[in-house]
Amino acid sequence: MITYLVPLVIIGGLTSCGVYLLLSRNLTRMLLGLLLVGNAVNLLILTVGGPSGNPPVRGRTSGSETTTADPLAQGMILTAIVIAMGIAAFVLALTYRSFRLTTEEEVGNDPEDTRVSKLSDEEASSIDEDAPVSVPARDTDEPDELDALPGHEGSR
Amino acid sequence: MTLSGVLMPLPVLIPLTAAALTLIAGRRPRLQRLITVVALSAVLGVCAVLLYLADRDGTQALHVGGWGPTDAGLGPLGITLVADRLSALMLVVSAIVLLAVVFYAIGQGIRDGDDRQPVSIFLPTYLVLSAGVCTAFLAGDLFNLYVGFEVLLSASFVLLTIGASQERVRAGISYVMVSMVSSLIFLIGLALIYAATGTLNMAELSLRLHDISGGTRGALFAVLLVAFGIKAAVFPLSAWLPDSYPTAPAPVTAVFAGLLTKVGVYAIIRAHSLLFPAGGLDRVLLVAALLTMLVGILGAIAQSDIKRLLSFTLISHIGYMVFGIALSSRLGMSGAIYYVAHHIVVQTTLFLVVGLIERQAGASTLRRLGGLAAASPLLAFVFMVPALNLGGIPPFSGFIGKVALLEAGTQEGSVLAWLLVAGSVVTSLLTLYVVARVWTKAFWRARVDAPDGAMSDSAPSALLADYSQDVAFDDRGDVGRMPVGMVAPTMGLIAVGLALTVAAGPIFGYSDRAADEVLDRGQYISAVLGTHL
Numbered sequence: 001m002i003t004y005l006v007p008l009v010i011i012g013g014l015t016s017c018g019v020y021l022l023l024s025r026n027l028t029r030m031l032l033g034l035l036l037v038g039n040a041v042n043l044l045i046l047t048v049g050g051p052s053g054n055p056p057v058r059g060r061t062s063g064s065e066t067t068t069a070d071p072l073a074q075g076m077i078l079t080a081i082v083i084a085m086g087i088a089a090f091v092l093a094l095t096y097r098s099f100r101l102t103t104e105e106e107v108g109n110d111p112e113d114t115r116v117s118k119l120s121d122e123e124a125s126s127i128d129e130d131a132p133v134s135v136p137a138r139d140t141d142e143p144d145e146l147d148a149l150p151g152h153e154g155s156r
Numbered sequence: 157m158t159l160s161g162v163l164m165p166l167p168v169l170i171p172l173t174a175a176a177l178t179l180i181a182g183r184r185p186r187l188q189r190l191i192t193v194v195a196l197s198a199v200l201g202v203c204a205v206l207l208y209l210a211d212r213d214g215t216q217a218l219h220v221g222g223w224g225p226t227d228a229g230l231g232p233l234g235i236t237l238v239a240d241r242l243s244a245l246m247l248v249v250s251a252i253v254l255l256a257v258v259f260y261a262i263g264q265g266i267r268d269g270d271d272r273q274p275v276s277i278f279l280p281t282y283l284v285l286s287a288g289v290c291t292a293f294l295a296g297d298l299f300n301l302y303v304g305f306e307v308l309l310s311a312s313f314v315l316l317t318i319g320a321s322q323e324r325v326r327a328g329i330s331y332v333m334v335s336m337v338s339s340l341i342f343l344i345g346l347a348l349i350y351a352a353t354g355t356l357n358m359a360e361l362s363l364r365l366h367d368i369s370g371g372t373r374g375a376l377f378a379v380l381l382v383a384f385g386i387k388a389a390v391f392p393l394s395a396w397l398p399d400s401y402p403t404a405p406a407p408v409t410a411v412f413a414g415l416l417t418k419v420g421v422y423a424i425i426r427a428h429s430l431l432f433p434a435g436g437l438d439r440v441l442l443v444a445a446l447l448t449m450l451v452g453i454l455g456a457i458a459q460s461d462i463k464r465l466l467s468f469t470l471i472s473h474i475g476y477m478v479f480g481i482a483l484s485s486r487l488g489m490s491g492a493i494y495y496v497a498h499h500i501v502v503q504t505t506l507f508l509v510v511g512l513i514e515r516q517a518g519a520s521t522l523r524r525l526g527g528l529a530a531a532s533p534l535l536a537f538v539f540m541v542p543a544l545n546l547g548g549i550p551p552f553s554g555f556i557g558k559v560a561l562l563e564a565g566t567q568e569g570s571v572l573a574w575l576l577v578a579g580s581v582v583t584s585l586l587t588l589y590v591v592a593r594v595w596t597k598a599f600w601r602a603r604v605d606a607p608d609g610a611m612s613d614s615a616p617s618a619l620l621a622d623y624s625q626d627v628a629f630d631d632r633g634d635v636g637r638m639p640v641g642m643v644a645p646t647m648g649l650i651a652v653g654l655a656l657t658v659a660a661g662p663i664f665g666y667s668d669r670a671a672d673e674v675l676d677r678g679q680y681i682s683a684v685l686g687t688h689l
Binding site for chain 1: 333343460
């Protein structure tokens with residue numbers, strides 16, 4: 001199989017740009033990164049699907065081609081494009097919703113995760129152990145008259 | 157056309173048709189619920205018959221539209237559906253869980269008032285999710301598996317962000333992004349495999365991948381493993397899971413925890429045994445399994461929110477399944493298959509119980525819970541049984557599955573396998589510690605001893621726009637009542653979990669046969685390609 005260099009360079013370029021954008025916290029950039037990588041993968045499928053040729057329809061020719069192009073690769077790309085479009089629409093809706101809620105389109109940290117990781121040793125152990133509550137010992141040497149007062153019952 | 161040929165498309169077709177019908181019936185909640193329950197019950201029935209047929213007659217294959225192998229020597233051109241014992245078992249267990257959770261969700265929805273929730277979206281999306289799960293289990297070619305993944309992922313995106321509160325949108329974004337990246341990696345793997353072999357049919361692939369060079373084969377396997385590893389939440393690729401799952405409503409988290417990661421595990425089993433039987437990555441998988449178990453369970457110890465704690469135990473126990481798969485032995489595979497079935501049921505039950513705890517006590521964090529055993533002995537019972545099952549206490553099914561895996565590990569006998577056996581035992585003990593911690597905190601101690609015991613969420617979390625709405629515990633009106641519609645499905649799943657214990661002999665016999673079939677490959681290939689080899 002002959003592989004041309006230009007599509008491969010384009011695939012590599014698109015993927016690296018896409019990965020760079022995906023690493024951002026900005027939602028629009030992440031979506032763009034997703035789309036770029038998606039297109040790179042589609043191009044990859046097209047490239048590995050074999051050389052160009054006649055359309056895979058009986059009785060149709062294109063130029064002076066002698067072979068027929070692979071219809072399966074194109075079918076797979078079509079499916080992948082449709083899926084990517086649906087997901088892109090959903091991510092756009094999520095982005096808008098996130099913007100409405102927080103007026104920013106950055107992805108925040110998980111608050112519970114942050115809380116757990118910030119627990120100091122002391123706090124963690126206070127959650128973990130049912131720490132014994134120190135009860136002040138009753139002074140049993142007090143005069144009996146005090147027994148009548150509230151808080152002094154049962155010294156006897 | 158045989159009976160299995162008629163039945164095999166139905167687990168996909170019925171939920172999709174029902175999803176369309178429920179959308180049409182969007183303004184009539186009762187009709188929607190009726191359609192959903194009937195459809196999922198029908199799926200369960202179909203899957204049970206498929207299980208019987210697959211066990212009696214061996215692997216069943218269907219070439220949809222009749223585009224099967226031709227006399228001219230061409231392989232199957234169209235979509236191939238395959239049901240062997242492994243897929244049939246996965247289908248039946250999934251159908252049981254899907255049905256139980258939908259009853260739970262309906263019970264919760266009626267209790268919470270449907271008018272306040274977008275339930276008209278919930279049931280159709282849930283049905284699409286069911287169709288996606290069934291597609292993935294039945295897929296006989298890799299691209300159809302990809303489509304099944306996409307269908308279930310798209311549905312899960314909607315379910316995870318249902319209601320679109322700030323917390324859910326934040327969790328949903330990271331979930332969507334990670335899932336899409338894993339799908340793209342899967343697609344890259346598909347493109348490379350197609351380039352190397354010229355086909356995506358799994359039966360043909362298992363023949364043709366044998367002929368290409370070992371290095372290429374290893375690289376292809378690695379790409380697929382990364383993609384499936386993200387979906388199954390295997391350790392270095394698992395950080396997304398506890399971040400996103402706990403924010404969803406209880407039934408959604410339950411069905412995600414039970415099914416979605418197991419679809420990834422199923423895909424790993426197929427790739428490991430059918431496509432790359434001598435993949436050469438067993439050591440990598442074993443190390444990943446060990447780290448998944450230990451890191452997962454150590455993460456669970458640090459958590460104070462029960463949902464997050466259970467999400468970490470979910471990751472941890474994925475390690476057991478990968479352990480069994482990576483041993484590449486009959487006993488290991490059989491143990492892994494049994495463990496998958498056990499874990500789907502148990503993990504789903506536990507998440508449903510957390511939904512009940514939220515309902516009973518108005519919170520799911522251990523900082524606020526206490527005194528539940530006195531407040532509701534029934535709740536204590538429904539938590540205790542699956543919790544002990546998860547921890548692997550005899551005689552429950554968790555113990556049986558773990559013993560099988562340990563036996564397979566010791567049979568292997570290498571140093572790494574012994575390390576994994578030790579790791580499994582430690583993980584099992586730590587799981588027990590984790591669930592015992594939930595028990596002593598939430599159920600045993602008095603509520604006044606909890607650090608924030610006086611506080612409670614102002615309403616069930618399904619109804620909250622945001623998590624910051626707290627009220628004093630005494631002021632909350634809804635605390636302390638568990639609707640029958642939520643308790644009954646939970647009890648039903650506990651009964652299924654106990655049935656896995658009581659009927660462990662026959663089920664293990666079945667999983668032994670399934671493991672034989674998976675490792676043999678010949679049955680699968682001849683069922684799909686017929687005589688046109």
